[in-house]
Amino acid sequence: MFYPLKFDHKYIEKIWGGRKLENYREELPQGKIGESWDISAQDSEMSIAVNGKLAGKSLKELTEMYPQQILGKAIEAEEFPLLLKIIDARSQLSIQVHPDDEYAKKYPGESGKTEAWYVIDADADSYLIIGTEDCTESEFKKAVQNDQINQYVHKVKVKKGDIFFIKAGLLHAIGAGIMLAEVQQSSDTTYRVYDYGRDRELHLSKALDVIDFQLQSDKRKGLQVCGEDYDYSYYCLNDKFAVDIIKIKNKFEAEGEEDRFYILTAVAGQGKISWDSEELELKETESVLIPAYCESFKIKGDLKLMKSYVPNLEKIRKDILAVVE
Structure with missing residues (x-):
């Protein structure tokens, strides 16, 4: 009964959004489209299945009706635990930070947020802000208030195919000209630190509570396992989610893993996914x-x-050790 599920796209207009998704999708609405929420159990932007016998059901309904069959025997969660977005930044996003689960519990309606990015497209000389440069909390706060934050943020130039892990507590921002796939905890909690004078609400007090001024992150290098039909690479592994990359050379054959669900996102190229007598296009x-x-x-x-998936950490570590030993 259970098969690969495709969902509708929830498009969100943003002050910093663009039109790059027109190069990939035909149904893009008018406006500055900054985000497409493609697999979401958030009430504000709930995904609805669009293919097969389960079409018309929301992701929330599906996980309530078939918790073990959808989520897996090893996933103990009251709701779908991940959120998959495509982000198109025509201009710079706010400089921001997300709380971890423990801090977010202090505030009703908020939840922790760790995420990872795969850069699908990037203009020449585009960059991400990831982490702070050498500074104290008081120096950083003063710089924010005096519009001098640039001296204390770490900028990283990016290109198509780069992958980054953004842990809760890490200061970050997506730069202009970048489109990326983002997988994250199912959370919409963001503390804005600096917004380039765009008159939106800032959350400096909370942000300073959670920023880890020692935390840094660089482009992930990955560990690749080469195969005849596809290459498989491990990139991000933490207790919230894992991110692997599969480069198909001939074909990729698989099935559900019973213990856990997973999400497959076409981040480059296109193909077709088939089962029984059914077939779906899978576009970038x-x-x-x-x-x-x-x-x-x-x-x-x-x-x-x-x-993208919620991993069995010990199993993945053993799989990786089996490759490198």
Whole structure:
């Protein structure tokens, strides 16, 4: 009964949004589209299945009706734990930070947020802000208040295919001219530190509570395992989620993993995913949810997939050690 699930796209206009998604999708609405929420259990932007017998059901309904079959035997969660977005930044996003789970519990309606980025497209000389440069909290606060924050933020030039891990507590911002796939905890909690005079609410007090001034992050290097039909690379591994990359050379055949669901996002190229007598196009920027009890399927095409999932940390570590030993 369970098969690869495709969902509708929830488009959100943002002051910093752009039109790059027009290069990948035909149904883009008018306006500055900054985000497409593609797999979401957030009430504000709830994903609705669009294919097969389960079409018309929301992701929330599906996980309530079939918790083990969708989420997996090893996932103990009251709701779907991840959120998958495509972000198009025509101009600079605010400089911001997210809280961890412990801090967010102090405030009703807030939740912790750790995330990872895969850069799908980037203009020449575009950059991300990731972490702070050498400064104290008081120096940083004064710089924010005096519009001199640039001297204390770490800028990293990026290109297509770069991957970054953004842990809760890490100061960050997406720069102008970048489109990326973002996987994160299912949370919409953001503390803005600096917004380039755009007159939106700032959250400096909370941000200073949670910024880790020692925390840094660089482009992930990954560990690649080469195969005949596809190459498999491990990039991010933490207790919230893992991110792997699958580069298909001939085909990728798999099925549900029973213990846990996973999400496949086409971050480069395009192809087709098929099972039984069913078939779906999988275009660049599009995602499918693979339920834990999903039947076997096959993907063919010239494409690169980002696999996102809640991992069994010990199993993944053993798998990685088996590769490097």
